[in-house]
Amino acid sequence: MKEVSNTMSIVACHDVAKIYHQGAVDVRALDDVDLEVEAGDFVALAGPSGSGKTTLLNLIGGLDTADAGEINVAGRNVREMSAAELAELRLRRVGFIFQSYNLIPVLSAEENAEFVMMLQGVPAAERRRRAREILDEVGLEGLYDRRPSELSGGQQQRVAVARAIVADPAIVLADEPTANLDSETGRALLETMEEMNRTKGVTFIFSTHDQMVMDHARRLVHLKDGRVDRDERREG
Amino acid sequence: MSDMSEALARFGVYLRIAWRNLWRNRRRTAVILTAIVLGVWSMILLGALMRGLAEEMVENGIRTLTGHVQIHAERYRSDPVAAHPIRDPEAVTATIREVLGPGARWVSRVRVPVVVDTARKTGGATLVGIDVEREPELSFIGPDAIVDGRFLEPGEAGAVVVGRALLDEMETELGHKLVLLAQDAHDASVSRAFRIVGVYRAELEATEKQYLFVSKEAADGWLALDGAVSEIAVELADHRQAEGAARKLRAALVADGVGGEDGQPFQVASWRELLPVQRAVLDIFEGFVQLWYVVVFIAMGFGVVNTILMAIFERVRELGLLRALGMRPGAIVVEVLMEAVMMLLIGAAAGNLLGWASVAALAVHGIDLSAMAAGMELAGLSRVVYPVVTRSDLLLANGVVLILGVVVSLYPAVKASRFTPVEAMRQG
Numbered sequence: 001m002k003e004v005s006n007t008m009s010i011v012a013c014h015d016v017a018k019i020y021h022q023g024a025v026d027v028r029a030l031d032d033v034d035l036e037v038e039a040g041d042f043v044a045l046a047g048p049s050g051s052g053k054t055t056l057l058n059l060i061g062g063l064d065t066a067d068a069g070e071i072n073v074a075g076r077n078v079r080e081m082s083a084a085e086l087a088e089l090r091l092r093r094v095g096f097i098f099q100s101y102n103l104i105p106v107l108s109a110e111e112n113a114e115f116v117m118m119l120q121g122v123p124a125a126e127r128r129r130r131a132r133e134i135l136d137e138v139g140l141e142g143l144y145d146r147r148p149s150e151l152s153g154g155q156q157q158r159v160a161v162a163r164a165i166v167a168d169p170a171i172v173l174a175d176e177p178t179a180n181l182d183s184e185t186g187r188a189l190l191e192t193m194e195e196m197n198r199t200k201g202v203t204f205i206f207s208t209h210d211q212m213v214m215d216h217a218r219r220l221v222h223l224k225d226g227r228v229d230r231d232e233r234r235e236g
Numbered sequence: 237m238s239d240m241s242e243a244l245a246r247f248g249v250y251l252r253i254a255w256r257n258l259w260r261n262r263r264r265t266a267v268i269l270t271a272i273v274l275g276v277w278s279m280i281l282l283g284a285l286m287r288g289l290a291e292e293m294v295e296n297g298i299r300t301l302t303g304h305v306q307i308h309a310e311r312y313r314s315d316p317v318a319a320h321p322i323r324d325p326e327a328v329t330a331t332i333r334e335v336l337g338p339g340a341r342w343v344s345r346v347r348v349p350v351v352v353d354t355a356r357k358t359g360g361a362t363l364v365g366i367d368v369e370r371e372p373e374l375s376f377i378g379p380d381a382i383v384d385g386r387f388l389e390p391g392e393a394g395a396v397v398v399g400r401a402l403l404d405e406m407e408t409e410l411g412h413k414l415v416l417l418a419q420d421a422h423d424a425s426v427s428r429a430f431r432i433v434g435v436y437r438a439e440l441e442a443t444e445k446q447y448l449f450v451s452k453e454a455a456d457g458w459l460a461l462d463g464a465v466s467e468i469a470v471e472l473a474d475h476r477q478a479e480g481a482a483r484k485l486r487a488a489l490v491a492d493g494v495g496g497e498d499g500q501p502f503q504v505a506s507w508r509e510l511l512p513v514q515r516a517v518l519d520i521f522e523g524f525v526q527l528w529y530v531v532v533f534i535a536m537g538f539g540v541v542n543t544i545l546m547a548i549f550e551r552v553r554e555l556g557l558l559r560a561l562g563m564r565p566g567a568i569v570v571e572v573l574m575e576a577v578m579m580l581l582i583g584a585a586a587g588n589l590l591g592w593a594s595v596a597a598l599a600v601h602g603i604d605l606s607a608m609a610a611g612m613e614l615a616g617l618s619r620v621v622y623p624v625v626t627r628s629d630l631l632l633a634n635g636v637v638l639i640l641g642v643v644v645s646l647y648p649a650v651k652a653s654r655f656t657p658v659e660a661m662r663q664g
Contacts, residue, residue: 058658063560063656087562101661104557105260105554106257
């Protein structure tokens with residue numbers, strides 16, 4: 001369909017397929033998907049349930065492995081990586097924001113934001129400074145010591161955004177980040193992500209059902225039955 | 237950033253998460269902690285009581301004319317007669333003093349089989365000629381054991397002290413005479429009448445029937461021993477030193493050449509050789525204690541595994557999240573094991589404290605087992621048991637709980653690390 005080149009892309013998928021075996025039936029979750037994302041982009045993967053949005057995010061993030069094709073993230077072929085290398089990729093290069101249950105319940109907002117940096121071995125003072133800075137930027141000043149159970153859904157997702165971007169990943173993958181939020185909170189979260197994209201140049205790829213989210217995306221990739229159906233770029 | 241400090245930083249994070257996870261479900265943690273505390277406490281207390289019982293039994297055996305180490309002439313133990321004595325006891329005691337230092341105590345005895353003849357009955361027994369002044373320091377026989385009449389006087393001839401049970405068996409009385417028949421140092425049959433001046437009681441009836449006591453001087457003169465003795469019994473600070481002391485004495489006696497020229501003039505035996513029954517019972521008790529440890533651990537181990545499994549299945553999604561964020565499976569194993577280790581350490585510490593307090597409380601008055609004393613006497617046990625804690629018992633109890641605890645916790649820990657992030661995140 002499209003020629004894929006790896007040169008300027010932060011993510012490059014070529015002929016990617018993923019098959020789930022459900023009993024005797026093989027379900028092709030992804031089928032010959034080609035997708036290239038440039039650094040600094042703000043991309044939404046849209047499509048109905050079962051169209052393969054989450055599967056594609058999982059493959060790009062190294063959470064799952066493709067059955068065919070090639071996936072390059074920050075210049076490295078994900079399909080050739082060992083489990084340990086994938087863990088390292090997720091730790092150093094990818095930030096994740098999930099639909100729900102994003103935070104470690106026994107850690108405070110600040111500790112959650114610091115978590116990835118702690119795994120990376122960033123010195124404590126530096127961690128703290130960066131975590132607080134980013135929490136302030138996503139609008140969580142003064143809530144550093146709150147545990148997730150003491151935060152609202154929107155605040156929890158902001159902590160997740162803070163955690164995803166604080167360690168300077170190559171890309172942030174967000175799987176329906178606003179799905180469990182009311183529209184106002186969802187909009188605020190989206191604006192936060194947009195702001196981070198604009199000011200820090202962080203690449204975002206998110207999956208969504210939400211029209212409002214789609215409206216904010218600079219590029220909208222529609223998936224249908226595991227294939228790229230439409231790829232729109234909007235400027236503005 | 238060096239690898240070392242990165243590893244330390246990660247370790248710190250896992251430790252913090254593990255600690256907080258431990259208290260997420262306080263009630264569940266409290267229940268399993270209680271189980272661990274009670275388990276460790278019972279291990280320590282029961283172990284201490286069992287050991288107290290066994291030690292008491294061994295001490296009784298040792299006080300019954302055994303001592304910790306005994307030295308005999310080479311042929312005496314196979315043929316314990318007056319013709320096989322230690323001919324130069326001073327040379328042997330000089331070696332004892334030299335080898336064991338001034339702290340060791342010893343006593344020498346004449347000990348020969350005799351036939352006891354009274355007006356009505358005849359029977360076999362063992363005559364013991366004792367150092368009347370020193371013997372009471374080392375063994376049960378002495379003025380305190382006398383229940384009727386009096387104890388022997390130093391150097392007294394013609395007087396004998398007998399056990400209550402023998403007195404009854406021979407149908408004689410205090411003040412009466414009995415005739416003893418034996419072989420002297422030259423293998424000649426000799427007999428002499430002794431007057432019963434005292435009657436003693438011992439822990440065991442068998443002891444009362446077995447031994448008659450005269451002064452060493454009386455035995456010496458009667459059996460023509462000319463200063464020779466049958467045995468020298470040594471008492472040490474602790475019965476556990478017996479084997480080592482016996483070994484040293486054996487070597488020293490050979491080196492000093494105190495005796496025959498074949499290099500084996502004496503037999504040196506520790507109480508473990510001299511009291512095979514007590515040794516066997518001690519070993520059985522030890523086995524029981526270890527068996528008890530295993531039983532307690534099995535019960536506790538299931539509880540620990542179950543608790544950790546429940547805790548893990550409650551947070552499958554969270555474990556998936558940790559994996560998604562870049563935590564490696566090995567790190568998940570470490571984190572879950574930390575939870576187990578913390579639980580085990582807290583439980584073991586409290587269990588030790590409780591065990592120590594219980595042992596300290598019981599050590600004051602002991603546990604009075606007189607209600608079961610009739611049966612216990614047969615086994616050579618005392619009526620009051622005092623708990624005895626040894627370092628090796630403590631190490632074993634704690635080692636079993638901590639090391640095996642970690643081993644069984646590996647199962648849930650490895651299970652936790654096996655959830656793939658996608659699988660885990662799909663749940664819930």
